[in-house]
Each structure stands twice: as C-alpha cells, then as structure tokens.
Amino acid sequence: MQNFIWIFSLVIAVLIFIVWLIIKILKIQSSVKRQNEIEQIGKDGEKKVAKILGKSIPDRQYIINNFLFTDENGASCQIDHIVINRNGIFVIETKNYSGIIYGSKTQREWLQVQPYKNQEKTFYNPLMQNDTHIYRLSRYLNAKNLFHNIVVFLDNADISNVSTIAFSSSAIPSLINMNFGFILSAQQINDIYYRLLDLKKNNRISEKAHVKRIKTAKYKIEHNICPKCGGRLVVRNTQIGKFYGCENYPNCKFRKEL
Ligand SMILES: [Zn+2]
Structure with a gap:
C-alpha cells in the first residue's frame, strides 16, 4: 500500500511537470509568434511604400530602399527609403502602426493608442529619428538644404491627432513631385546617388x-x-x-x- 502511494505521488508529480512544461512551451511559442508578427508588419509597411515609390529612372529619380550605412563616427544607421530627384533628397521613415497616433514636432515620445486592444505604447519621435539620419547624410554630402524629412504612416493609422507633418502613404507621389524652390540637375541627381552608394561601402572608425x-x-x-x-x-x-x-x-x- 505504501509503495502504491509513493508511485501514485510520483506519477502526479510527473504529470504536473509535463503540464507546466507544455504551458511554458506554448507561452514561448506565442511570444515568438507575436514578435515575428510585429517584425512582419514593419516589413510589410516598407514593402508597400517601396511599391508606391516604384523603380529608379536614371538621370531623373533614384529610389533606395532599406539604406544601411555607417557614418564617420562609426555609428550605423538604417533608413527605410531615400528618393533623389529634381526636388531634392527625400528621407522617408515608414511606420506601419495601427490605432490612433498622437505626437508633435517637439515631443520626444509619441503615443500609439489601440482602443480595441486597450493598449497604449510610446515610441521615439520619428521626425527626430529621421533628423539624426538626415544630419549624418547631410554632413557626408555637404548639402544640408536639399533634404526633406518625411514620416509616413500606412492606412491603418489615424494620424489626425499628429500636430506636425506626418503623411499617409497615399500622399507620397504628390509629395516627391512638389517643388521646394530649387531644381537639381541630372548631373547633381546622379552625383548624390553614386555618393550614397559609396557611403554604403565606407566603414572606417x-x-x-x-x-x-x-x-x-x-x-x-x-x-x-x-x-x-x-x-x-x-x-x-x-x-x-x-x-x-x-x-x-x-x-x-x-x-x-x-
Ligand atoms: Zn536598432
């Protein structure tokens, strides 16, 4: 009888352990899945914007998607999209966030509210994030006034509460065709493009x-x-x-x- 109680306790203990293990594995799986989903959403947004931007046309307009470089300080930097055309250099940061977005030009942190999920998240001001990228590129190209800082949200975001320049993806075509008081020549457009390609290779520190x-x-x-x-x-x-x-x-x- 004592033997039986001992074996019975052991079986129960093993069962509890197995159930605990299964719960643990399921939790890990769902968090990995969630993480992959978030990454995929970001990538999907960049793909959509890349599609809107289309292909490069030599001498007229160059599109660089996912531009990764290291600046003279050795800091690496990732830019979602760069458009170079007669109207300047457009540095585009894409945010594929859903829900309602709150933010202003000077606010360090912006807010994403997802009412149906009862969730609020802050994120670093994307204009400031982009400014850092532009600062690095402008120092390299020695061309400060040619840059346009563009933050784009995809259709699933409500940006009516953002009190500064943030655009929906549908505004991109008219934006990059807008004149800002100067016109770059084909020579200048090509020059900027090839210097940016050079930058990609530059890696010293x-x-x-x-x-x-x-x-x-x-x-x-x-x-x-x-x-x-x-x-x-x-x-x-x-x-x-x-x-x-x-x-x-x-x-x-x-x-x-x-
Ligand atoms: Zn990072």
Whole structure:
C-alpha cells in the first residue's frame, strides 16, 4: 500500500511537470509568434511604400530602399527609403502602426493608442529619428538644404491627432513631385546617388570616434533608443529570456538587458 502511494505521488508529480512544461512551451511559442508578427508588419509597411515609390529612372529619380550605412563616427544607421530627384533628397521613415497616433514636432515620445486592444505604447519621435539620419547624410554630402524629412504612416493609422507633418502613404507621389524652390540637375541627381552608394561601402572608425560613439550610445540606451539605428527599444520575451530588443530587428540586432 505504501509503495502504491509513493508511485501514485510520483506519477502526479510527473504529470504536473509535463503540464507546466507544455504551458511554458506554448507561452514561448506565442511570444515568438507575436514578435515575428510585429517584425512582419514593419516589413510589410516598407514593402508597400517601396511599391508606391516604384523603380529608379536614371538621370531623373533614384529610389533606395532599406539604406544601411555607417557614418564617420562609426555609428550605423538604417533608413527605410531615400528618393533623389529634381526636388531634392527625400528621407522617408515608414511606420506601419495601427490605432490612433498622437505626437508633435517637439515631443520626444509619441503615443500609439489601440482602443480595441486597450493598449497604449510610446515610441521615439520619428521626425527626430529621421533628423539624426538626415544630419549624418547631410554632413557626408555637404548639402544640408536639399533634404526633406518625411514620416509616413500606412492606412491603418489615424494620424489626425499628429500636430506636425506626418503623411499617409497615399500622399507620397504628390509629395516627391512638389517643388521646394530649387531644381537639381541630372548631373547633381546622379552625383548624390553614386555618393550614397559609396557611403554604403565606407566603414572606417578611429579610436576617438569610437569613444564618442560609446558616450552617445550610452545616452541613447538610457532613453530606450537603439544606438545602432535610432529605432525604439522594445521588450522582447523570448526563449533566451526577457530583454530590450531593437524594433528594427532583424536588420538591427541591438539588445539591452531589462
Ligand atoms: Zn536598432
């Protein structure tokens, strides 16, 4: 009888363990699935905008999607889209966020509200994020006034509460055809395009620049901004534990401990 009780307890313990294990695995699976979904949504948005922008036309308009480069300080940077045409250099940051978006030009953090999910999330001001990209490119090209900072939200976002320039994707064609008081020649357009392609290959870094980069990166990390690409650092719950990961994963693999 005692033997039976002992075996019975053991079986119960094993069963409890198995149930616990299954729950654990299911939880991990769903969080990985959710993470993949978020990444896919971002990529889908970039694809839609790339489709709207279309193909490059030599001497007239060049489109560069997913432009990754390292600046003279060794900081790497990811730009969703660059359009170069007679009207200038359009640096486009795409946000495929759903819900209602609140933000202004000077607000450091913008807000995404999803009423049906009862969820609120803040994210780093995309205009500021883009300004960082433009600053780096303008220093490299030595052409500050040719840039246009464009933040695009896809159709599933309500941006009527954003009190600054943010556009829906349908506004892109008219935007890039708008005149801003100057006209670039075919020569200038080509020159900018090929210099940007050169930048992609440039990768050098000095000791001094490295130290500076670390200081800047530290500040950004403290404010949940990815020091590598300027993206948001969001909490990731994965098999290897919880941590802050970059919203631009897998293009950017930066992570920070919780
Ligand atoms: Zn990043």
